[in-house]
Amino acid sequence: MTTNDLAVQIVSDIPSVDFKEHTLDNGLQVVMSKFGNIPMVVVNTTFHTGSKDEEENKTGLAHLFEHLMFEGSPNIPKGRFDEILNKNGGDSNAYTSWDSTSYYVVIPSNHLETALWLDSDRINGFGISKESLEIQKDVVLEEKLLYVDNSPYGSLEEESSKRLFKNSGYRWPIIGNMDDLRKVTLEDIKEFFAKYYKPNNAVISVVGDIDYDNTLRSIEKYYGNISPGGEIIRKEYTEDDIKKEMREDIYDNIHLDGKFIFYRMPEMGTKDYYAMSILNGILSEGDSSRFYNELEYKSKLVSEIDTTLYGMEKTSIFIISAIAMQGKSLEEIENKIDNIIGDIKKGNISDKEFKKIQNRIETYYNSKRQSIVSLADKFSYLKTFYNNCEKINFEIIDYLSVSKEDLVNTANKYLNPEQRLVLNYLPKNN
Amino acid sequence: MSKIKIKDIGTAEKLDRSKPPKSGKPRDVNFPKFYEAKTDNGITVLVIEDSRLPLVTTRFVFKNGSYTDHFSGVDKYGLGSMTSELLVKGTESRTATDIAEEVDYIGATLSSGCDYDATYVSSYSLKKYFDNMFDIISDVIFNPLFAEEEISRLREQRLNVLLSMVDDGDYLADKVFKKYVYGNSPYAYPVEGNHNSIKSIGRKDIQNFYGKVFSPENLIVAFVGDITPDEAMLKLNSKFYKWENKKSSRDEIITPSLHDSTKVYLVEKKGAVQSSLKIGHLGISRDNPEFIPAYIMNTMLGGYFTSRINKNLREENGYTYGARSYFSCNKYSGDFSINTEVKTEITSNTVKEILKELNDIRNDFVGKEELQNVKNYISGNFPLQLETPNAIASKVINLKLHNLEDDYYNTYIRKVNNLTKEDIKNAAEKYLHPDKLSISIAGNTNAIKEEMKQFANVEVINDIT
Numbered sequence: 001m002t003t004n005d006l007a008v009q010i011v012s013d014i015p016s017v018d019f020k021e022h023t024l025d026n027g028l029q030v031v032m033s034k035f036g037n038i039p040m041v042v043v044n045t046t047f048h049t050g051s052k053d054e055e056e057n058k059t060g061l062a063h064l065f066e067h068l069m070f071e072g073s074p075n076i077p078k079g080r081f082d083e084i085l086n087k088n089g090g091d092s093n094a095y096t097s098w099d100s101t102s103y104y105v106v107i108p109s110n111h112l113e114t115a116l117w118l119d120s121d122r123i124n125g126f127g128i129s130k131e132s133l134e135i136q137k138d139v140v141l142e143e144k145l146l147y148v149d150n151s152p153y154g155s156l157e158e159e160s161s162k163r164l165f166k167n168s169g170y171r172w173p174i175i176g177n178m179d180d181l182r183k184v185t186l187e188d189i190k191e192f193f194a195k196y197y198k199p200n201n202a203v204i205s206v207v208g209d210i211d212y213d214n215t216l217r218s219i220e221k222y223y224g225n226i227s228p229g230g231e232i233i234r235k236e237y238t239e240d241d242i243k244k245e246m247r248e249d250i251y252d253n254i255h256l257d258g259k260f261i262f263y264r265m266p267e268m269g270t271k272d273y274y275a276m277s278i279l280n281g282i283l284s285e286g287d288s289s290r291f292y293n294e295l296e297y298k299s300k301l302v303s304e305i306d307t308t309l310y311g312m313e314k315t316s317i318f319i320i321s322a323i324a325m326q327g328k329s330l331e332e333i334e335n336k337i338d339n340i341i342g343d344i345k346k347g348n349i350s351d352k353e354f355k356k357i358q359n360r361i362e363t364y365y366n367s368k369r370q371s372i373v374s375l376a377d378k379f380s381y382l383k384t385f386y387n388n389c390e391k392i393n394f395e396i397i398d399y400l401s402v403s404k405e406d407l408v409n410t411a412n413k414y415l416n417p418e419q420r421l422v423l424n425y426l427p428k429n430n
Numbered sequence: 431m432s433k434i435k436i437k438d439i440g441t442a443e444k445l446d447r448s449k450p451p452k453s454g455k456p457r458d459v460n461f462p463k464f465y466e467a468k469t470d471n472g473i474t475v476l477v478i479e480d481s482r483l484p485l486v487t488t489r490f491v492f493k494n495g496s497y498t499d500h501f502s503g504v505d506k507y508g509l510g511s512m513t514s515e516l517l518v519k520g521t522e523s524r525t526a527t528d529i530a531e532e533v534d535y536i537g538a539t540l541s542s543g544c545d546y547d548a549t550y551v552s553s554y555s556l557k558k559y560f561d562n563m564f565d566i567i568s569d570v571i572f573n574p575l576f577a578e579e580e581i582s583r584l585r586e587q588r589l590n591v592l593l594s595m596v597d598d599g600d601y602l603a604d605k606v607f608k609k610y611v612y613g614n615s616p617y618a619y620p621v622e623g624n625h626n627s628i629k630s631i632g633r634k635d636i637q638n639f640y641g642k643v644f645s646p647e648n649l650i651v652a653f654v655g656d657i658t659p660d661e662a663m664l665k666l667n668s669k670f671y672k673w674e675n676k677k678s679s680r681d682e683i684i685t686p687s688l689h690d691s692t693k694v695y696l697v698e699k700k701g702a703v704q705s706s707l708k709i710g711h712l713g714i715s716r717d718n719p720e721f722i723p724a725y726i727m728n729t730m731l732g733g734y735f736t737s738r739i740n741k742n743l744r745e746e747n748g749y750t751y752g753a754r755s756y757f758s759c760n761k762y763s764g765d766f767s768i769n770t771e772v773k774t775e776i777t778s779n780t781v782k783e784i785l786k787e788l789n790d791i792r793n794d795f796v797g798k799e800e801l802q803n804v805k806n807y808i809s810g811n812f813p814l815q816l817e818t819p820n821a822i823a824s825k826v827i828n829l830k831l832h833n834l835e836d837d838y839y840n841t842y843i844r845k846v847n848n849l850t851k852e853d854i855k856n857a858a859e860k861y862l863h864p865d866k867l868s869i870s871i872a873g874n875t876n877a878i879k880e881e882m883k884q885f886a887n888v889e890v891i892n893d894i895t
Contacts, residue, residue: 015482079745083736086735088810110453117451135746150771152598254597256593285534286530286534287529364537372817
């Protein structure tokens with residue numbers, strides 16, 4: 001069976017997800033999917049604006065908005081958004097990435113209109129007070145203390161971003177620089193809101209127990225008369241390639257040394273990106289993966305090792321994170337990691353290893369079709385970044401059509417010492 | 431691409447955004463049906479069938495966990511968790527590497543672990559590989575080797591993990607809290623063990639624990655997903671029908687008692703810029719008949735985003751990224767706690783606000799709307815907890831593990847909706863004790879020590895093992 005035959009076979013075995021798309025006159029892109037068997041519905045609204053779109057000296061606004069959007073709008077006073085949701089059996093959450101900001105509400109399906117009313121009011125008009133702004137700045141400052149300053153290895157994002165990127169908005173952390181955050185004024189947020197929180201910069205995905213016609217009618221009713229904003233001019237992404245290895249020692253409140261290796265990769269959706277996803281699996285997924293087996297199991301060098309591929313709009317980041325066993329040297333760990341990558345670059349990938357990753361993908365793909373919250377998020381993501389929702393059923397082909405040769409080429413093209421950043425985390429003496 | 435056309439939309443309706451929309455009729459939700467049987471040798475079998483996806487999960491649940499560590503010899507904490515993790519590290523016919531290779535090759539997962547009251551082994555795979563997977567999971571349950579080499583590898587690994595966990599303020603606060611709240615009960619000790627206990631656990635201890643806990647009468651097996659009850663029973667019997675029960679001793683139930691008064695326990699977290707707080711006292715066991723009123727009372731107090739404590743500390747004061755309270759319920763007892771992290775300078779202000787909220791909900795009736803809101807929230811959100819067959823299975827296993835009535839989840843929503851403001855006040859009076867708290871804080875102890883004296887006697891804990 002060729003790789004493509006295999007992909008076709010697998011795709012036909014997986015139950016496909018039904019969906020419909022529409023674009024309102026004001027530019028709001030709508031995705032709807034009737035899915036699942038519980039009487040609930042998710043409304044996911046995603047704005048195509050993240051931390052990389054911020055201005056230097058005004059960082060952290062995208063994430064601050066993630067908090068502020070729950071703090072009141074023209075017809076929903078402060079504190080009422082979540083109260084109204086809760087008393088109708090609903091719940092909400094939101095997150096911010098480098099490239100987008102997503103909000104979702106999950107609610108019993110008979111209250112779908114309530115969710116749309118609440119969500120559309122905060123896009124239709126601005127209602128955030130100075131008082132709310134100041135309180136939420138404090139909340140975000142605490143969030144930063146919690147996840148960064150008071151957390152072991154918590155400064156990784158900040159320490160890596162500023163070294164991996166020199167020009168683009170990827171060079172500051174998603175949460176922003178706290179000095180910028182403290183200075184944010186009501187005028188700043190009004191301006192940001194007027195520019196980005198517009199229907200023509202958003203996707204709304206409604207997934208769950210729905211009727212397509214009624215749902216679209218309701219979306220049109222609540223969002224249809226929101227006026228579009230001007231054309232959003234996106235900054236051009238320019239970053240020079242990394243041509244010289246960067247290394248740095250960082251001292252932190254930790255007991256075990258950490259080795260963190262970062263490589264810049266091509267943006268999500270590219271062929272090399274999918275190849276890197278497969279490599280990621282070979283390196284660190286499961287107890288038979290190369291890194292676990294060699295570094296944690298056989299040589300007992302690390303107490304933990306993992307890799308992550310962060311897919312981004314203009315680039316991606318591949319991170320190898322290893323926490324050393326007490327008394328083991330970071331140098332030895334790095335050598336071992338490099339040997340394993342070197343082995344892959346030479347083409348030493350067995351058929352069994354390759355097939356294993358394909359089998360894992362098949363299981364993973366099936367298991368991702370269960371939750372309406374994650375499906376709605378996936379639809380918003382596919383629409384925002386690919387303008388292609390068909391990928392919900394066919395993206396598995398992108399993964400399965402990667403060949404062994406592609407893996408070797410990708411490893412040779414990107415996983416080179418001169419293209420990386422190495423951070424050694426060491427215990428602070430205090 | 432599927433595009434649809436819409437008719438009759440747009441201008442016909444003038445939208446008044448100041449008025450909330452009317453809602454449709456709610457759809458009824460019943461707890462899904464499941465299959466239950468008992469094998470001749472006493473295994474409880476559950477099948478939660480759902481063929482929408484070609485996936486099968488098998489969950490083995492043995493009704494003892496790390497509570498049993500306490501009865502396995504002096505200082506054997508962490509024994510249950512070591513034993514469960516070692517199951518998948520080699521059998522008489524498969525090495526640890528063989529198991530990892532076989533499981534990963536078919537794209538499956540195999541995991542094991544324990545909490546205080548139970549030990550879990552579960553597998554997850556595509557249906558087409560279920561036979562292979564069942565073969566492996568049966569093997570690790572019947573024939574674990576507990577090889578010395580694997581024991582020493584895990585021991586070394588665990589000692590390193592314990593070393594790094596003290597870098598986490600929440601972990602420190604939790605550890606101190608449990609130690610003082612549970613006193614002489616086995617729930618006072620961490621599931622993962624401590625430095626000395628992990629060093630003292632040997633192969634014999636592990637084999638004894640295995641022998642004590644792994645028997646058919648002590649086992650619940652849940653099959654979840656694309657599998658029928660007939661298939662499940664056939665499969666189980668093919669491997670497990672000959673398994674005999676051994677005589678085993680029961681663990682003693684040690685009942686801890688509430689403290690006489692409030693006390694503050696401080697533990698140093700290196701380089702802390704925030705205080706990690708865990709404040710509370712003994713709570714209730716999971717089978718307490720008043721679990722539901724206590725749970726709903728707590729939801730209003732600190733169980734969800736719009737609860738009193740989160741509203742106060744986060745939304746009104748900006749003290750924290752988030753604050754929640756919980757009744758954490760085990761089989762024989764449980765605890766109640768409020769958990770949050772705040773910057774060092776506002777530690778005592780935070781404690782004051784928490785005390786205020788604890789007293790308020792005990793002294794005054796909750797508002798009518800507040801109570802109705804929480805009822806709607808709990809019942810409206812309930813279906814989300816039944817979205818996947820594995821979520822349903824967790825609930826059913828919970829019924830069996832804690833001997834709850836079979837119709838528990840079918841009557842749950844009705845019981846919630848019948849609660850009155852008097853029930854909530856009773857639950858608060860009976861199960862909240864603002865004058866008998868353990869205030870456990872990990873952070874910069876020197877900076878907060880003096881100001882904490884306003885609440886109670888302060889003890890600085892230096893040895894957290």
